[in-house]
Amino acid sequence: MNLLEISNLKTHFFTEAGVVKAVDDVSFNVEKGCTLGLVGESGSGKSVTAQSVLRIVPKPGRIVDGKILFDGEDLVQKKDGEMQRYRGKRISLIFQDPTSSLNPLFTIGNQLSDIVIQHDKVKKDAAIETVIKTLKLTRLPDPEEAIRRYPHQFSGGMKQRICIARALLLNPQLLFADEPTTSLDVTIQAQIISLLKDLQKDIGMTLVMITHDMGVVAEMCKCVVVLYAGHVMEIGPIETIFEAPHPYTAALLKAVPRLDQTRKLISIPGNIPNLITPPTGCRFHPRCEYAVALCKEKKPPLEDVGGDHFISCHRWRELRRGA
Amino acid sequence: MGFVKYIIRRGIYMIPLIIGISIVSFLVMYAAGDPIQIATAGNPGITEAQRDFLRHYYGLDTPIPAQYVRWLTHFLQGDFGQSLYGGRPVNEIISFYLFETLKLQLISIFLAFFISIPAGIYSALKQRSAADYTISGISIAGVSLPVFWFGIVLIIVLSYHMGLLPSAGAYGSPKLWPVFGISDPTLDALAHLVMPVTVLTLASLAYNVRLLRAGMLEVLRQDYVMAARASGISERKVLYKYSLKNAITPLITLLGLSIGASLAGAPLTETVFSWPGLGRAYVNAVSKLDFPLIMGTTMIVAIMILVANIITDLSYAWIDPRIHID
Numbered sequence: 001m002n003l004l005e006i007s008n009l010k011t012h013f014f015t016e017a018g019v020v021k022a023v024d025d026v027s028f029n030v031e032k033g034c035t036l037g038l039v040g041e042s043g044s045g046k047s048v049t050a051q052s053v054l055r056i057v058p059k060p061g062r063i064v065d066g067k068i069l070f071d072g073e074d075l076v077q078k079k080d081g082e083m084q085r086y087r088g089k090r091i092s093l094i095f096q097d098p099t100s101s102l103n104p105l106f107t108i109g110n111q112l113s114d115i116v117i118q119h120d121k122v123k124k125d126a127a128i129e130t131v132i133k134t135l136k137l138t139r140l141p142d143p144e145e146a147i148r149r150y151p152h153q154f155s156g157g158m159k160q161r162i163c164i165a166r167a168l169l170l171n172p173q174l175l176f177a178d179e180p181t182t183s184l185d186v187t188i189q190a191q192i193i194s195l196l197k198d199l200q201k202d203i204g205m206t207l208v209m210i211t212h213d214m215g216v217v218a219e220m221c222k223c224v225v226v227l228y229a230g231h232v233m234e235i236g237p238i239e240t241i242f243e244a245p246h247p248y249t250a251a252l253l254k255a256v257p258r259l260d261q262t263r264k265l266i267s268i269p270g271n272i273p274n275l276i277t278p279p280t281g282c283r284f285h286p287r288c289e290y291a292v293a294l295c296k297e298k299k300p301p302l303e304d305v306g307g308d309h310f311i312s313c314h315r316w317r318e319l320r321r322g323a
Numbered sequence: 324m325g326f327v328k329y330i331i332r333r334g335i336y337m338i339p340l341i342i343g344i345s346i347v348s349f350l351v352m353y354a355a356g357d358p359i360q361i362a363t364a365g366n367p368g369i370t371e372a373q374r375d376f377l378r379h380y381y382g383l384d385t386p387i388p389a390q391y392v393r394w395l396t397h398f399l400q401g402d403f404g405q406s407l408y409g410g411r412p413v414n415e416i417i418s419f420y421l422f423e424t425l426k427l428q429l430i431s432i433f434l435a436f437f438i439s440i441p442a443g444i445y446s447a448l449k450q451r452s453a454a455d456y457t458i459s460g461i462s463i464a465g466v467s468l469p470v471f472w473f474g475i476v477l478i479i480v481l482s483y484h485m486g487l488l489p490s491a492g493a494y495g496s497p498k499l500w501p502v503f504g505i506s507d508p509t510l511d512a513l514a515h516l517v518m519p520v521t522v523l524t525l526a527s528l529a530y531n532v533r534l535l536r537a538g539m540l541e542v543l544r545q546d547y548v549m550a551a552r553a554s555g556i557s558e559r560k561v562l563y564k565y566s567l568k569n570a571i572t573p574l575i576t577l578l579g580l581s582i583g584a585s586l587a588g589a590p591l592t593e594t595v596f597s598w599p600g601l602g603r604a605y606v607n608a609v610s611k612l613d614f615p616l617i618m619g620t621t622m623i624v625a626i627m628i629l630v631a632n633i634i635t636d637l638s639y640a641w642i643d644p645r646i647h648i649d
């Protein structure tokens with residue numbers, strides 16, 4: 001059963017320079033209780049997709065079209081007040097950078113208990129209890145002491161544990177983890193990934209793992225959605241994706257992870273397209289080594305190639321044979 | 324660290340500053356001229372011997388360092404001496420004007436501060452909307468209207484033509500003020516405040532609003548604001564708790580500066596509304612070279628500015644746990 005069904009989602013940013021089509025006709029489903037990997041280069045629309053589901057797309061962006069069915073209800077149609085009750089309670093989001101996503105001026109206890117109070121209308125004491133309990137779940141040392149502290153008094157890894165706890169406070173059904181480890185040290189990254197994996201297993205929560213890192217995808221996800229320049233390139237079970245991928249996915253897999261100071265970046269030859277005037281036809285064609293004339297003219301449909309595998313490429317048949 | 328220790332230390336640092344300020348103003352004052360000459364200039368019958376007597380009486384005939392030491396000794400005991408005009412104790416004069424100035428200024432400063440909070444948040448939120456432009460327009464009009472002109476227009480319209488509000492002073496009902504026949508002293512004092520407060524508030528509102536608007540625009544882009552929204556925190560709380568505190572520091576700085584400077588009064592506003600304030604009294608004292616009153620006022624203003632500074636610095640540490648005072 002699908003917990004989330006996104007169909008034909010379009011989220012655009014109406015900037016002075018033009019309309020940035022950050023998410024442009026994206027559709028995919030997330031099966032209940034499973035971990036889905038949402039991958040793609042920087043700027044492909046992964047975060048905006050998550051923001052759209054929570055309906056927190058910042059200005060000047062907004063959802064232009066599409067449906068987001070969560071547990072059978074279309075979130076796009078919800079009123080603001082109704083939507084607010086979903087956020088943090090039924091759907092949560094972990095941000096990429098724990099340092100910037102915690103408010104520096106309030107104690108951990110204050111920030112986290114507010115969320116519990118907001119949703120469950122409980123007293124402060126009860127809320128604090130929930131906070132401590134959830135912090136324990138994320139294996140943060142000494143949670144009773146931690147709630148009295150401010151974010152700057154913790155290390156990056158500890159802060160990310162706090163952010164994970166913040167997302168889990170109210171046992172959400174769906175959790176988006178938006179590159180939760182990119183801003184952390186390599187050793188800490190592994191700890192956070194294994195924590196998320198354990199939590200997902202223990203709680204049986206549905207997890208959408210947004211990442212650059214194919215290694216993380218291989219380790220955690222059952223199913224993968226590959227985004228490029230606001231379009232879905234490929235959807236499929238992990239094994240199939242690694243075996244017979246779309247040219248863009250293949251490039252992603254081939255690209256060597258490059259250790260930047262803080263972020264792990266992948267590099268594929270060529271540049272990420274401008275989303276104000278994106279390439280015609282297949283958005284990947286300017287960088288695709290298999291591109292033919294048709295690719296420039298016509299957008300390839302997302303075709304069902306069997307075995308829950310979907311590909312958006314004019315040449316998938318030939319390429320699969322060739323592989 | 325300890326707030327108390329910090330305050331004590333800052334207090335100690337103030338001492339040399341205050342003494343330095345007092346020496347400089349003493350010297351400048353003496354360079355400016357002979358107060359007895361000025362005081363007696365309008366009196367052709369006065370002899371040089373009589374002037375010498377006056378100089379001796381006010382202690383102006385001893386060497387400047389000696390005069391300074393005498394002034395300092397009294398100052399340290401909290402005594403600013405007597406005015407050269409009428410001989411009233413400077414302490415008494417200052418405390419009267421000080422109260423009136425503070426009343427007028429603090430009301431205006433805090434009014435501007437509190438109005439600017441919703442106005443600044445709203446215009447940041449609705450950036451480039453009609454409401455944003457309206458708020459900017461009103462506040463820019465407020466800052467660019469000359470106080471002199473605006474004050475006089477208010478007086479002409481509200482006092483002279485409509486007889487609604489008293490046009491001058493802080494108390495008492497002059498002729499233009501009989502409409503409601505108000506005799507209650509509190510109401511009377513409030514009625515006198517309306518126009519000068521309006522002028523002063525509008526004059527500083529623009530800076531407040533623009534500072535907060537700029538701060539909020541910056542803060543609203545931060546991840547922690549999106550994270551608060553993503554957690555389902557109500558919009559009101561996102562703005563007034565999780566954004567305002569992060570955006571308010573520049574406004575607090577302005578508040579501290581304005582409170583510190585407020586004692587010097589706003590001589591122009593005080594003049595237009597014949598307000599019995601320290602600003603006007605100060606200008607008056609300087610023009611007459613009323614040495615004890617000049618020194619007294621200068622010292623009070625300086626101390627107030629320094630104290631406001633310390634309080635402002637303390638409030639930064641109180642707002643932001645990352646700032647350590649030491």
Ligand SMILES: Nc1ncnc2c1ncn2[C@@H]1O[C@H](COP(=O)(O)OP(=O)(O)OP(=O)(O)O)[C@@H](O)[C@H]1O
Pocket residue numbers: 013015020022040041042043044045046047048049058059060061275
């Ligand atoms: N607030 C905004 N204003 C204008 N454009 C935006 C805004 N937020 C995102 N975009 C645009 O939307 C596109 C997709 O951005 P998004 O953040 O979803 O990428 P991403 O896949 O999450 O990349 P990354 O891996 O770098 O996080 C980008 O081209 C970006 O420029």
Ligand code: SF4
Pocket residue numbers: 247248282283284285286288289290291292295300312313314315316
């Ligand atoms: S459609 Fe053409 S350009 Fe796009 S991925 Fe397939 S081969 Fe490459």
Ligand SMILES: [Mg+2]
Pocket residue numbers: 046047048178
């Ligand atoms: Mg992102």
